[in-house]
Amino acid sequence: MQSKTTHCKIVDCTIRDGGLVNNWDFSVEFVQHLYNSLNEAGVDYMEIGYKNSPKLLKGADSAGPWRFLDDDFLRKVIPNKGQTKLSALVDIGRVDENDILPRSESMIDLIRVACYIQDVDKALELVQIFHDRGYETTINIMALSNVLENQLVEAFNLINESVVDFVYIVDSYGSLKPTDMSYLVDKFQEHLPNKRLGVHAHNNLQLAFANTLLAAGKGVELLDSSVYGMGRAAGNCNTELLVTELQNTKYNVRPVLDMIEKHMIPLRDKVEWGYIIPYMITGILDEHPRSAMALRSSDQKDQFVDFYDQLTTPEMASK
């Protein structure tokens, strides 16, 4: 087992993925404290939100500003940018390319395009546009655990012909075991010999950190995480664990502990994420956590056996 991880960079997704938990209701002070903590900790990228367009999304009014990043606003939030670069995620069909300034006029360094396997072609069109405007780019293929090999190989062919810098292995349902992650990294490396790789893990089976470490040890470069694991449903790989365990003397856990103490513990008292049994159940069943999120919002939130029975009764199962 290879264990060198000096090639890795951390992409903290606390605001972007964590916003899926609290509808991006983070104060400016919270985001500023996070940016300063990550910068002091040596974290390479902070994904500060989505760069989707409110015109293209229902229910946009209620969300916080991190869902629809605006460059003028960002300049006020982070008046003194440090070493930590900024990243934004866009979704196919929800981004207006006219909103994207040239990188030289923007606070953002990296734009990541999330898509399902059937939209890889559309994602790569967006990647080309962002690349031409000067950004670093990634394509994040979601729900890989539900993708057939032939579809994946077709996508690889398109990706090989594209300008995208990084290709992500995304464990959307938190269902990948280490043997699965190992298989996927091998597969991506075999088919994408000239592309650099990233990994985005979810913690439904308490494997997000282990799978991320495993991918890192095999040569994957961009590692997604969030502080105290904040992210949709079971959450993500924990930033505080990555900065501690990656072999890189520039990382420092202390500012991340400060962020957890000051902001994440009080926040976790108000909204929930992490290893919670309904999310573990959707993880073992390899499906989207939306049914579990609905359960957790109901007054049956701790009725695990009924929930399990519903999802595993043939006529009720989603697939």
Next chain:
Amino acid sequence: MQSKTTHCKIVDCTIRDGGLVNNWDFSVEFVQHLYNSLNEAGVDYMEIGYKNSPKLLKGADSAGPWRFLDDDFLRKVIPNKGQTKLSALVDIGRVDENDILPRSESMIDLIRVACYIQDVDKALELVQIFHDRGYETTINIMALSNVLENQLVEAFNLINESVVDFVYIVDSYGSLKPTDMSYLVDKFQEHLPNKRLGVHAHNNLQLAFANTLLAAGKGVELLDSSVYGMGRAAGNCNTELLVTELQNTKYNVRPVLDMIEKHMIPLRDKVEWGYIIPYMITGILDEHPRSAMALRSSDQKDQFVDFYDQLTTPEMASK
């Protein structure tokens, strides 16, 4: 990476290791519900407590009956024993061998002897006694992350000459990374070619399940876990994850979900274990969680940065 796990057996430690959290204050009804759940789930062993002697231990009066198991009492608790065998742990210097009935007269099937590396000789004397009385036996060498290789090789020589059935790799401080676990399993297998192995992991770095799966994939047979991870400090590998992910059709997660819903969720509201930052800190520093447990019992329980500074300031560090 090997992934076959059909050779594995699960040893649920909820009562024994979880008792370290609540001073073994489990009701008889709780323990009966757990036994029935584990039996229905196909779990192989339930470690129902310690078989230490109250005469040899300070502060024994306040602890629940699971700290000093009594065979007459056990017969009442579990009048209808199923397929799930019973296990008890003993500590060097705290067990009176006169308390141990022949196995034919006891409810207990497996006796495990926990020791530090310097007491392996004493542990093996006890193992011989229990073996002669008909029990299955294990030796659990604690705090392996702090043991020098030469001491370990000396211990292996003693173990090779002994009658012990299983030798445990114990990650007492929850500090082992997958590469460390892989190294230790290789080392144990190389030096103990005729012994069977077990693994006991702690979850300080969210690696207990991953490390247990990794050990299982390399041929380790006995896998310790507890329901909902209940165990000292950061807790253990989760039984519900093992019964789901091990390749064995006899396992069934549903009764474990029922136990979590009925008993573990209400209990977790009263006492705490799991991924809690001070335990993560002792994990990354590879030391005993006692300082973190003291912090969590104080009114500074969420002052993570001060705690980290204390443990990492040279004159304050424990080693």
